[in-house]
Amino acid sequence: MDKVTTRFAPSPTGFLHMGGVRTALYNFLYARKNNGSFVLRIEDTDTARNREEWATGLVDDLAWLGLSHDVFAKQSERTQVYRDAVKKLIDSGHAYISKETPTEAGQREEVVRFKNQNKVVTIQDIVRGEVKVDTTDLKDFIIARSINEPLYHLAVVIDDALMGITHVIRGEEHLSNTPRQILIQEALGYSRPVYAHLPLMLANDKSKLSKRKHGEAVSLTFYRASGYLPHAILNFLLLIGWNPGTDEEFFTLEEMVKRFDLTKVQKGGGVFNVEKLNWINKHYILQMTQEEQWEWIDRFTPKEYNREMLRRIQSILIDRISAFGDIQKLFDNGEFIYFFKNPSYNNVSIAWKDTSIQTTIQHLQEALRSLSEIQNVRWSADVIKESIWDYAEQHGKGAVLWPVRVALTGSEKSVDPFTVASCIGQEETTSRLLNAIKHIS
């Protein structure tokens, strides 16, 4: 039996989108599972729309995801192969040169059309089962703009055959195109690969995920830039359209390879839902070591934020984010900025509920007093808490702790006062308490 060979064949006309990533993943997994070969083929026959940087980006994105390929090819470097095939088709009477009247700029006066025999094609699709299509209404479709310029369907068929692709795993949008490819395939005397048409990756409105319609948030680039982990993305995408039939949700790449099974692929399209991605990403962030987390935090946080403080509040940050890009969003929203600069008390009430100003000042002064008794070397959240806890319990935790916390943060919502105090240090804590007292006096 032939060695299992799959391929991912994107065209470099834009960013790699999430549907494409899943297609790549499934192809990769199926090849690896069967000790086969995974081909990455850049489909750049449309010279007008291709751009080299997109091709480079595609390769880079796949590498970042860890979806390594065994064979790399570019259609633009294979023109001779296509030319030979076109000649062969014409010589054998399966295709002919046709005179045309161009209706748009760039169109040729002569193109190569396939001579359609109008037969019924029956496809055995792994995920869809048997699909029968009458190819009559395809007419004599165009397969090349000229002998040197093959069109998509022709190039795909030739490449798949010559590269020994055994399994064509691609999105359902190609199901309708399959009959015409099979026609070309048969005319060229190639054997037919196994087809598996994957359910579509849908947007919230249930239509096919597309950049034009749904914006940047459909491209891998967006998630990469937002600090999502490559493996979390793969794990998330894996589960849209496939599942192991158990309740398991997390898989290492090795487990994916071992468990993946084309016959368990879903038929219905699946909506790309970010909440679940966030949850999976968070799960993997929590699995990282502190050092690993730090590398990402450092990379995704603007330089102006003090790294020493950033390190101190690492676990707090990790607690609040689902992707590393969220850190900047948090800071941009004004959250946690009290770790980096003095708070202002202008838009916040320092006193707790209906506690009087007098009493609040008393509490703040008491906090100041007991905190000043802590030896600087012992300055830590636990010690700080211990030093004011009894007093707070006696006089009402809200009445005491709220003003202390607001004095330190200038915010109604924040991390607890003990942690904040321990992070900003004894001197700064003292200074902020003093400022707060001054502010309400």
Added chain:
RNA sequence: GGCCUCAUCGUCUAGCCUGGUCCAGGACGCGACCCUCUCACGGUCGAAACUCGGGUUCAAAUCCCGAUGAGGUCACCA
């Protein structure tokens, strides 16, 4: 519009092939409560679905037919 595909909680889905164990299971999200000075985390509990109509059968989410709905595709794009 022609052709093709699909149809279980808001979303991802298990179950469907091999009808009964399903007044339909899990997860995300959501809600409530607990924890708690606030926020977040965490814990507990909860609401939430078999598109509709026929048929087959003692019995249908599961099989058959039809309707409806949704999506895809019909380029000298891929």
